[in-house]
Amino acid sequence: MLDRLLGPEVPQFVVAGLALCAVLLVIxxxxxxxxxAPGLLPPAPASxxxxxxxxxxxxxxxxxxxxxxxxxxQALVLTGGVSDVIVCLPPPGS
Numbered sequence: 198m199l200d201r202l203l204g205p206e207v208p209q210f211v212v213a214g215l216a217l218c219a220v221l222l223v224i225x226x227x228x229x230x231x232x233x234a235p236g237l238l239p240p241a242p243a244s245x246x247x248x249x250x251x252x253x254x255x256x257x258x259x260x261x262x263x264x265x266x267x268x269x270x271q272a273l274v275l276t277g278g279v280s281d282v283i284v285c286l287p288p289p290g291s
Contacts, residue, residue, distance in 0.1 A: 203212065251264040251271070260277035275282040 203215075247268070249266045251266050253264075254262045256262055256275075256277075260275065263274040263276065265272050265274055270288060271286040273284040273286065275284075
């Protein structure tokens with residue numbers, strides 16, 4: 198189709214480059230539109246299996262202790278040391 202618009206003397210790599218630019222322009226335009234009009238996209242379904250960061254405590258210059266909630270369960274995550282440590286906490290009320 199672009200061959201008919203540009204003529205037969207245009208090399209194929211130029212046609213391919215123009216098509217690539219057009220596709221990238223459409224992708225950038227749609228992402229810009231999605232940011233400008235948040236009601237355009239449906240909201241993400243609220244599932245109970247989400248991950249939430251409840252709090253962070255700085256222990257020293259490298260290590261931090263994070264309280265993370267995963268699907269209703271809580272875990273402590275120690276990061277920044279030689280290896281990360283995860284401690285799952287019992288459910289509330291048990």
